[in-house]
Amino acid sequence: MDWRLLNILQTRGRTTNLELSQAVHLSAAQTHRRHRRLEAMGIIKGYEARLDATALGLGVTAFVHVTMAPNHAKVLTPFRQGVQRMPEILSAHAVSGDTDYVLVVVARDLKALSEVIMSQIMLLPGVNSVRSTVCLEEVKSTHALPLPTV
Numbered sequence: 001m002d003w004r005l006l007n008i009l010q011t012r013g014r015t016t017n018l019e020l021s022q023a024v025h026l027s028a029a030q031t032h033r034r035h036r037r038l039e040a041m042g043i044i045k046g047y048e049a050r051l052d053a054t055a056l057g058l059g060v061t062a063f064v065h066v067t068m069a070p071n072h073a074k075v076l077t078p079f080r081q082g083v084q085r086m087p088e089i090l091s092a093h094a095v096s097g098d099t100d101y102v103l104v105v106v107a108r109d110l111k112a113l114s115e116v117i118m119s120q121i122m123l124l125p126g127v128n129s130v131r132s133t134v135c136l137e138e139v140k141s142t143h144a145l146p147l148p149t150v
Contacts, residue, residue: 001026003150005034006043010144013047050143058106060113061135065099068126072100075125082124088116099131110134 004024008015015023021031038044053061072079083092083103090104103121107113113132122130 002034002038002043003148005031005038007147007149009035009044010147053106057108060107060109061138062105062107062113063133063135064103064105064117064121065131065133066101066103066121066124066127067098067129067131068100069128072126072128078125079127082120086116086120088120105132 001024005020008020008023017028017032017035020035021028024031026034035044053059068079080092083089083101088105088107090106092101092103094100095102105113105116105121107116113134117130117132121127
């Protein structure tokens, strides 16, 4: 039953408790208890409106690959804190391979992207080099996880 609730909630987060209970064929009270339990367990991390970056004047998305300096472990916490403070960075991932981090960055235009990279990201503690790839077109974007269907 929880899988069914999660499948609905992750694609239609504004679903009312009544609509949710009807969709999963449980009473409203049972549905509400399950929903709150999933939140308390941390399975549901939160709710947010998904905004259209382009419509809001943020026309450039880039994948910024950050390579850290040798022995960067000493500055790992300040680096991560700096990343957390930058609203232009939508997500940051520690990765394996040629680089240490991949950041998803939005900006108004290429000039603004350059400013974020040169004046902010490059100045973060431990950064050795940065390489960016500009997104030409978003083909798919979702936060919905591939849950079992029941």
